[in-house]
Structures are given as structure tokens and as C-alpha cells.
């Protein structure tokens with residue numbers, strides 16, 4: 586762990602423990618919530634972005650086709666897309682997108698699995714973000730056409746994961762507490 590010239594703690598070495606690295610999976614799942622207020626001034630280091638994308642790269646996918654591409658948006662590009670919608674002051678977006686060249690696995694019964702694959706990869710990113718002390722929020726309501734034009738994308742954006750350090754007023758919404766449990770959640774077929 587190093588102290589940067591600004592006095593902020595910078596995690597530089599790949600082996601450095603992340604702020605929440607002592608959290609087990611239960612705690613990470615517990616700590617994650619949709620953060621809708623980020624500290625816009627605090628940027629995410631390139632090293633952290635790499636760690637987040639490494640988490641996505643480890644996710645399973647049907648037939649291991651990994652039928653997605655991630656458009657990582659920071660800095661001036663982020664300022665441009667912020668004119669299109671509110672990203673809650675995030676410092677980075679990881680946009681999960683599909684590539685026409687790779688439709689992913691489609692079963693003999695016609696089931697398409699690429700949305701599922703993308704969700705798994707981005708959930709890994711969301712949990713890694715929690716481990717790194719970052720907040721995250723999935724954003725499905727995207728202005729697709731405008732986003733493609735602004736970023737000159739050749740891929741098809743599906744969903745964004747907004748990322749950043751939670752602002753002082755960040756808190757889970759009431760929705761966060763509404764969880765299905767027991768028979769409402771599952772049926773056991775013994």
C-alpha cells in the first residue's frame with residue numbers, strides 16, 4: 586500500500602489486499618447494494634479497473650463462448666455520455682455489450698444464453714467492486730442509439746455497471762431490503 590501525493594491511499598501492487606478483502610462471500614453479498622450517489626471527484630485507478638475486468642474474465646459462460654465485450658468509459662468520454670442520462674456521478678461505466686460476430690450459445694430448443702452469460706460476468710464485477718470498497722449500480726435503461734453514436738461503438742450496448750466511490754449520502758434504497766425467501770423463493774423437489 587502506498588500513499589499518493591494527494592494523501593489518498595493508492596493500491597498499486599497486484600498483491601495488495603483490497604479494502605474489503607477480509608469479507609467472505611456472504612458479507613460481500615450483504616454489502617453490495619445499488620449505489621445511486623457516487624463521489625464524482627474520486628476516480629477509480631487503472632489498476633482497479635483492471636482488477637474489475639479480470640473478475641469478468643473469470644466468469645463462466647455457455648460453452649465458454651464469452652459472447653460479450655466491455656466498453657469501459659471514464660474521463661472525457663464519461664462526461665460526454667453523462668449528457669445522455671444520469672449515471673449518479675459514477676467515475677466509470679463498464680458497459681456490457683454484444684458483438685454481432687459472437688451470438689453465444691443457442692440451444693437446440695432455441696434458448697439464447699448470452700444475456701445470462703453477460704449477467705454472470707457483470708455480477709462478478711459488482712462483487713469485486715464491493716471487495717475493492719467501490720459502489721456499483723446496474724443501469725438497464727440506456728439511451729442505446731445515442732450511446733452508440735457518442736462513443737462510436739460497433740458493439741450493441743445492453744447494460745451499464747456504474748462504478749465509483751460511494752458519496753457520503755449513499756445508502757441502499759428501500760427496494761434493497763425486499764427479498765424473497767423460503768417458499769416464495771424456491772420449491773424443493775426431493
Ligand SMILES: Cc1cc2nc3c(=O)[nH]c(=O)nc-3n(C[C@H](O)[C@H](O)[C@H](O)COP(=O)(O)O)c2cc1C
Nearest residue numbers: 617618619621722723724725726744757758760761
Ligand atoms: C438488469 C438490471 C437493470 C437495472 N436497471 C437499473 C436502472 O436502469 N436504473 C437504476 O437506478 N437501477 C437499475 N437496476 C438496479 C435495481 O433496481 C436493483 O438491483 C434492485 O432494485 C434491487 O436493489 P439492490 O441492487 O440495492 O439490492 C437494475 C438492476 C438490474 C439487475
